[in-house]
Amino acid sequence: MVIVSFMPEGKRVEAKIGESLLEVARRAGIDIIGPCNGKALCGKCMVKIIVGSDSISDLTSDEKIVLSSKKLNEGYRLSCRCKIVRENAISVFVPGESRLGEYVVSVEGEVFEERFDSVVQKVNVTLPAKVWGALDEVVSSLSVPKRFNLHALQKLSRIADVGIEKKLSLITYNDEIIDVRENCRPLGFAVDVGTTKVVGYLVDLMSGKTLSTVSDINPQIAYGEDVVSRLDYALKEGVKALQEKIISCINKLINTACDTTGSDVEDVYEVVAVGNTVMHHFLLCLEPKRLAYFPYTPTTREPLCVMAKSVGIRANAEARLFMPPLIAGYIGSDVVADIIATNMQEDADAAILVDVGTNTEIVVKKDGKFVACSTASGPAFEGAHITYGMRATIGAIYRIEVMANGEVSYSVIGNVKPRGMTGSAVVDLVAGLFTTGLMDKSGRLNTNVGTRRIRMNDRNYPEFVVEYKENTAIGEDIVLTQKDIREIQLAKAAIRTGMNILMKKLQVDVSEAERLYVAGTFGFFLNPISAKIIGLYPNIDLSKIRIVGNAAGAGARAMLLSKTLRDVACNVAKKIEYVELAAEPEFQKEFLEAIPMPETCAI
């Protein structure tokens, strides 16, 4: 065994030869970013070996491709490619930019520490050799005055030998004793079921610590990339197959998390799952017929607590599955989890929460009142419907700066020749074109300025050349077309319309809003300055913006660890007034007004 220390925390963890530093770090609860999941594509899991570099495998060609020469010179490595090869002490520095947790953890910190009261509890008791009366009465009188359920009685009757003193661990869930163990460290599993990605957290319910973070692609992707095509499938073929896919994914994640931490699946007593309403219905095998048609009625919005095994989740036989409440057909429990993770409900002043995606959910809060809406912002921000748009994988330009002279500087994932642009890069670019005057307020490219990069395409529409084919990996120019700009404008207008209508509902002026919480992956990578410039975010002071990353996952963990926060979530969900944007009379007017670039923008 080797001891690996992670800096600057100084966290020490045991590791074995052959393990990668990424695996070890995750086991230690160090939340290293790794969108590519150890495939050396994204270059995000950088670390620096401080002590014991000769105990780590040599620099790989992968790393040379993905890391910039500057980072390589500074001694950075990809933790997914650093295997332990020798049994010597190792010390590793994890920079802030490699941590997904940087933002999230600070949010969690506030919330968790004071409110750690998990529903699952463990109570130790010594059963004396001789007892009178019924066994369960004796045990309750020595420990907690709670009732045993049948499973716990069966275990008690097996474990409690006649005439022998016995140490028992009682596992309780709310007012019930659900299991009797000879020893046990009760665990919980929080899972954020995204349409694309499923992220799970294995949590020690006694310490509150996250033991392991695991993720996988949502295998329902076999039935369609987006929610709409999966709904189509479910309507035709029934929801069962979709349920089986997500359940098997969750089971795999639980197994992986337990395996990597040396935990026993038997010790997992509760699973908390959040997701959008469609994911929620699929997971519970609720036919989503009505979710496909206006007014998008869910079967239920109530929080549900069921036996985990009743939906096929394999954990302890008595494990429960808690599904936090939903808000509407297009606002799911992931948004409730976002709210809990940000602690938004306790903000004294007005606050706004936005989770940008193909559907963007928005919540506005003031004086204890909540309004929420969902808006079909479309997939432009994920790179779709943009001529050279792509997902954030190797070869994607993920950041662009437009110079005053009309030239550009950009960064590519993997530090290779570019293949396209991520949605956040496109937002950077549109913002840059506007601030440099290459694009006017209405979004039209200015063909009269002196830059070679603005040109007319063969159908006589203007376009902006980001990179010429000599320098791209695709043998053609990477450009931003006038149509692409229009797509971005429509997407941001949809979001701003939602925000504006909600703010008007609660009479919140942007100057009153003390916080803009930006949840979700896209928002995490999006430059908030660019977002403000194009008017995707309102004109709010940068210091008031909190980028909270995967707040849904953090909120799910919070609800797993805290009965209080679970109750808070249920109360907040009941309070939230859902606004159906399409039914709002001023929708059309607001939308048209939100298309141009904003007049003023204080950076």
Added chain:
Amino acid sequence: MVIVSFMPEGKRVEAKIGESLLEVARRAGIDIIGPCNGKALCGKCMVKIIVGSDSISDLTSDEKIVLSSKKLNEGYRLSCRCKIVRENAISVFVPGESRLGEYVVSVEGEVFEERFDSVVQKVNVTLPAKVWGALDEVVSSLSVPKRFNLHALQKLSRIADVGIEKKLSLITYNDEIIDVRENCRPLGFAVDVGTTKVVGYLVDLMSGKTLSTVSDINPQIAYGEDVVSRLDYALKEGVKALQEKIISCINKLINTACDTTGSDVEDVYEVVAVGNTVMHHFLLCLEPKRLAYFPYTPTTREPLCVMAKSVGIRANAEARLFMPPLIAGYIGSDVVADIIATNMQEDADAAILVDVGTNTEIVVKKDGKFVACSTASGPAFEGAHITYGMRATIGAIYRIEVMANGEVSYSVIGNVKPRGMTGSAVVDLVAGLFTTGLMDKSGRLNTNVGTRRIRMNDRNYPEFVVEYKENTAIGEDIVLTQKDIREIQLAKAAIRTGMNILMKKLQVDVSEAERLYVAGTFGFFLNPISAKIIGLYPNIDLSKIRIVGNAAGAGARAMLLSKTLRDVACNVAKKIEYVELAAEPEFQKEFLEAIPMPETCAI
């Protein structure tokens, strides 16, 4: 189809050609005795055809053997042998002696009619074509303000088509909606799990009517005839096999009851099972280790409500199993059910309940206080340990009268040459010997009186000849030995000791007791006059004795049909103080005093 009317109730029921009158009667809820279950052995299921005898199959040779010539001359038939052969109206008279229900029904009558409030309820609702908000909220607002469980939500999501008005039946269990059906008649199944026999009742939970009574031998008999040998098996091999046996028996009974009444197993939403503590533990797969050793600690005494499928019962997937509370290791929920069936808890005056068996349970009640005990009366009353004792099957003498001249007159089951005597016949005989002076107070046969029937056996002990070998079916004399009398004395002394100690605990004098409830099969067939004469029952006025038959089954049905009575049962069970006879200082003295015949006995 034929219409069969049963008299004197005048109950009319449809029947098919080929059905036996016993089957038809049971379907009609006419509770005809049939210990042999349609095998034409017991001769108990007698009926008289009033109208339409030519529509019934001819007299069989079975009937000629089993029925007395007197009954045959009066036109009695065995209902199990009367098949419907022609489609004509039929009218059948069911005499009181053919009805197990005679006693039980009168008890049930009082209890059920005013307190019929089953836990399972059905609520009809019409879901409009178009709904806003969540489906479950809409349905609740139109019907009952109860929460849907996951299964009900899944059903609701499947049944409720978009844009179509729909009639739904909601099935509720306590505060929860557990199922959604398009139409359904919710049923329940009450079962009395005896060590030897399992009796089940299929009940319509909307009307409260018993649709079918079914019974079978407890298949655990493969692991031992009595509780002690089955406990032995469970201690060595584990309780699982014993659980599986009883569950498969219950499943078979549910199927049979549903098949014979054209009901659907899917419609069974609750099962209530009563039994002694060992049967209770076996059914729930609770290891009975401690039940085998003093102080006979059960794992629990609490009432339990679990998913029926969690123990393997096959009914509706959401069906519940309710297990009423226990009182002690040797006093089970069958005794609680006895109390509920007799309504003893509401008697204004003192009352006694006794359920005679290998273990006899006794409950004494006064001023709202209850005491109970169990006493090992042994199997003498079931015919075991008696030289010519036997169970109540064909060839058993079941009633004996001793004449003043020392001669005897007796009745044999099946009206054949006798093979032995039932326990109740032995009690008759001992009582007769005492009242005619052939036996003295101490139980000694009087060899000085002038009857040929008292003689010395080859080991020079006196014995009484009941029948000489010329008239028996076994080629030898049927006798009652001095040792047999002693067995009966020990058995009845055990019971009386229990009663006396309990009565002293509550300071109940026998003159105060307003009721003696006699529950169970043995007590049903026992002549209460004989029982009083030998001192098995205390010296209580005959009019105060209530022979309640299978009160445990009736009590189980009562708890199935009434939430109120279920609550009453739980409260009563908590109130009952268990008395461990062996730990009572006066036990030995009381026991010795109870062995002789009583001084006085007012008949």
